[in-house]
Amino acid sequence: MQIHQYDTVIVGAGGAGMRAAIESTQRSRTAVLTKLYPTRSHTGAAQGGMCAALANVEEDNWEWHTFDTVKGGDYLVDQDAAEIMCKEAIDAVLDLEKMGLPFSRTDQGRIDQRRFGGHSRNHGEAPVRRSCYAADRTGHMILQTLFQNCVKHGVEFFNEFYVLDLLINDGKTAGVVAYELATGEIHVFQAKAVVFASGGTGKMFKVTSNAHTLTGDGQAVALRRGLPLEDMEFFQFHPTGIWRMGILLTEGARGEGGILRNKDGERFMERYAPVMKDLASRDVCSRAIYSEIRAGRGCGPEGDHVYLDLTHLPPEQLDAKLPDITEFARTYLGIEPYTDPIPIQPTAHYAMGGIPTNVEGEVLSNNTDIVPGLYAAGEVACVSVHGANRLGTNSLLDINVFGRRAGIAAAAYADKHDFVELPENPGALVEALVEGLRESTGTESVAAIRRELQESMDTNVSVYRTGKTLQQAVEDVQALKERFKNVSIQDKGSRYNTDLLEAVELGNLLDLAEVLVVSALAREESRGGHYREDFPTRDDVKFMQHTMAYREVAEDGSTSIRLDYKPVVQTRYQPMERKY
């Protein structure tokens, strides 16, 4: 076991982690621990853009953006946080441009902007051009630009280091414990400040836009150490994933004029969202798609998908604005989007919930107290700027605004505080976890349990949910957790043991799936991405509050999820009925 010391340790090297690292490296001795090489992170898969009220192409302002964000999140958004994000969005985009990001440009050479779901002029009047973009490669460009600037600032990366534990001593952050994939060695990183920026949890679902690596590692570590997870029942299903594969096709496609059609060729979104139509928020579009499918208007022999139609758009426009997604259709489906509509279905995309933080990125240990020295930013965190449903492009904004804030705050904290003493045997939990898996002679396989988890989640915890399906999911997940205790792996070696890694990741997914379904079962209302057919309306009296889920360990060692609730921060906007 090796022990390292850094002022600031950042866990994860996607957009939020690297944006934090650029700030903290200039202010404190920083290490970035990442289970992937930095440019492999899933920020790179984001396509359509990053919204900011630059008003480069039409009138816009950050207050309209704030309203759209609050409304998009079905009033579960903390409005102070949304206001900060939408105000700072403008500088966040300009900062990226100054770092070198190659945005698409207007005729005048300014950053171009396009329409995106849920983003409107003057509180819902009509779609507005707010999304700053680089073709349909905005996430790729952000990831590359941030990595380039990490190289420029000499950020120190520990590549393929998998963080498996958080060390807290006397209520204060002491460091993290990581497993080095190349050697199997365990490393303790003592740190004054730790920033979690390790991404989402989408791999608990079968049809998902998420990478294989998105297994909720940071959330699971925090949960195991007694910290709460906020609003985990809110998971976004992006309307346009490639049918059965789940690969993301950007909302920017509809921003460029693409249309959703059912088997009759009807532009069905006109019935569900008369003003915003195909650019209604994602939860609204995904429900509409499944309503069409349930009503027998789905496409194909099994009627289980609809079409994203781009065939009326000029090929030059597709080549210039949507080159990657049209190539996905050609590569993976073998169809030509110039002339064929693309079969799509909603795909599990984004966790609105996560580790609760305040607007400085400080992690909360309950409704009011923080954990000194601990920060989180990006999809792993819940500020909450996304509430019950995130607007398109606001994730790229979130990682830049709150990644930057967390990096600055963590370095400032490290500057003012000393190291907290490491607990006794700091690597013990990770050693036990790793050795337990390596030595297990159990009969269960990782792949089988993961498949069953994903199938249950897709069947029971998708766009439409009921008490019955959620109860089924609770039982399924708990049974799978039991079986997981009897899991074994084939690779017993210490060198690049990805067999072991996948087992640990599955354990994390199971823990988080349990939190998600227990939280969802208790939320007897419909709000944003959480739709209960047995409780189809929003209940602001009982449920305009954030879920806070804690893992409780009983004396016999068994665990359960305890739920608490936290008030929503309201400033300007009173909840209204949500129409698009």
Add this chain to the structure above:
Amino acid sequence: MSTPTVETHSAALDAVEAGSTKLINVTFRIRRFNPEEHPDPVWVDYQLEMDPKERILDALNKIKWEQDGTLTYRRSCAHGICGSDAMRINGRNRLACKTLVKDVDPAKPITIEAIKGLAVLKDLIVDMDPFFQAYKDVMPFLITSGNEPTRERLQSQADRERFDDTTKCILCAACTSSCPVFWNDGQYFGPAAIVNAHRFIFDSRDEGAEQRLEVLNDREGVWRCRTTFNCSEACPRGIEVTKAIQEVKRALVTRRF
């Protein structure tokens, strides 16, 4: 606007929507290497039932999940964006997640091995550090002087288009590890580093071209390129890599960019 356009289906769309395809038997011949167990690599065959529309990465996952958990490779996004899974498939550098079974002749064994020119650490995993070091050496970031503008720097659409091709790079190393000069000369920067230098040299906002060209003019720099076009063929993003290298060479001679 709402004219239905979906009544006439192409044969390709019908084929996609028909869904179930006949599964075929495919042999995957994978070059395994684990120095913990044996000092030499060995070819191992795996038999699988595959839908021809599945990805090579799906096959590797099936092997790992159903047959042999020790098979080791890198992967993440699974749709050609993250650059983790470049490998030699039937002797050609490709991304496993962007190559379908039907794209390579599945009637014969499909060979899979690690990319060349970088040390193999285990199975399909190579040491990427020399690759990223070459990238860092070309100063792959915007270099400017003077005060920053309060708003964005202006850039015409034509100026933006000038370097568009090389912004697509995902640092997968498919190009660099397909280059015979790189295989034989451990010090050559390799195509990917030059592509990333190109991305900045031809960016109208950048003022660091002279510094980068100095680095690239070194004896191990661009002049080692023998224009074999392997790199352009290997690039999963369709970047015209050889053309970019030629443009950098020309810029070195003319100092015009």
